[in-house]
Amino acid sequence: MIKDPEIFRYVDIPNFPKSTVRGHAGRLVFGTLKGKPCVCMQGRFHLYEGYAIQKITLPMRVFKLMGVQTMIMTNAAGGLNQDFKVGDVMIIKDHINMPGFAGANPLCGPNEDRFGVRFPCMSDAYDRELRRQALAVGAELGFSDFLKEGVYCVLGGPSFETIAECRMLHLLGADAVGMSTVHEVIVARHAGMRCFALSLISNKAVMDYESAERANHEEVLETGRQRAVQLEKLVSTLVGRVEQYNNHCC
Numbered sequence: 001m002i003k004d005p006e007i008f009r010y011v012d013i014p015n016f017p018k019s020t021v022r023g024h025a026g027r028l029v030f031g032t033l034k035g036k037p038c039v040c041m042q043g044r045f046h047l048y049e050g051y052a053i054q055k056i057t058l059p060m061r062v063f064k065l066m067g068v069q070t071m072i073m074t075n076a077a078g079g080l081n082q083d084f085k086v087g088d089v090m091i092i093k094d095h096i097n098m099p100g101f102a103g104a105n106p107l108c109g110p111n112e113d114r115f116g117v118r119f120p121c122m123s124d125a126y127d128r129e130l131r132r133q134a135l136a137v138g139a140e141l142g143f144s145d146f147l148k149e150g151v152y153c154v155l156g157g158p159s160f161e162t163i164a165e166c167r168m169l170h171l172l173g174a175d176a177v178g179m180s181t182v183h184e185v186i187v188a189r190h191a192g193m194r195c196f197a198l199s200l201i202s203n204k205a206v207m208d209y210e211s212a213e214r215a216n217h218e219e220v221l222e223t224g225r226q227r228a229v230q231l232e233k234l235v236s237t238l239v240g241r242v243e244q245y246n247n248h249c250c
């Protein structure tokens with residue numbers, strides 16, 4: 001997908017965290033996608049790997065310093081919205097930061113004024129224009145049947161949610177639940193980068209005490225393999241249409 005790739009392993013980059021999750025290759029790939037210069041993370045970092053929240057989000061600040069303007073993220077998530085099916089792709093329109101409620105926010109500590117303000121706004125965390133474009137691209141590609149929009153809730157993991165927790169998150173207005181992305185979005189927005197994120201609904205969150213279904217990482221990986229081609233097509237077509245973005249308001 002990336003043309004003329006230059007690949008760096010995380011383990012070879014000083015102070016970079018290392019990927020520990022199965023399915024996350026742990027490499028930075030530089031190159032072009034549809035003629036646009038880009039850098040891709042093959043594997044991101046999670047609280048449950050034991051990293052400090054600031055370490056998980058360090059790549060966002062590295063990207064900002066490299067001149068990156070737009071962040072596009074994908075994740076796998078459990079579907080809470082009862083209209084969602086396994087294999088649906090949810091454009092994230094907003095998030096609920098559960099660890100943040102308990103004080104785990106990547107911007108805690110002295111503010112880094114060279115990146116952004118002390119109290120960044122999050123009501124426009126997921127760029128409206130990119131979401132609109134993604135829906136249009138999805139329709140052109142014939143993906144409308146499985147393309148949704150919704151609210152992503154992040155938890156710390158690594159244990160999957162209990163039935164009572166899934167019911168609570170659903171009542172709170174979350175459409176999907178996962179263990180990533182939100183910390184990075186907060187740091188990227190703080191630094192004035194534009195964010196767009198997709199959740200692949202890799203499993204249905206279990207909401208019923210009679211259900212025999214059990215969340216498991218195998219199913220998450222398998223759904224990822226099944227939707228990989230369409231996700232690549234959606235993201236690469238969107239990237240081809242992304243315009244230069246300069247956010248001067250911070």
Ligand SMILES: O=P(O)(O)O[C@H]1O[C@H](CO)[C@@H](O)[C@H]1O
Pocket residue numbers: 021046074075076077157178179180181216217220
């Ligand atoms: O890393 P992402 O794509 O968010 O994957 C999700 O899937 C893993 C659990 O199966 C967790 O890492 C969770 O966050």
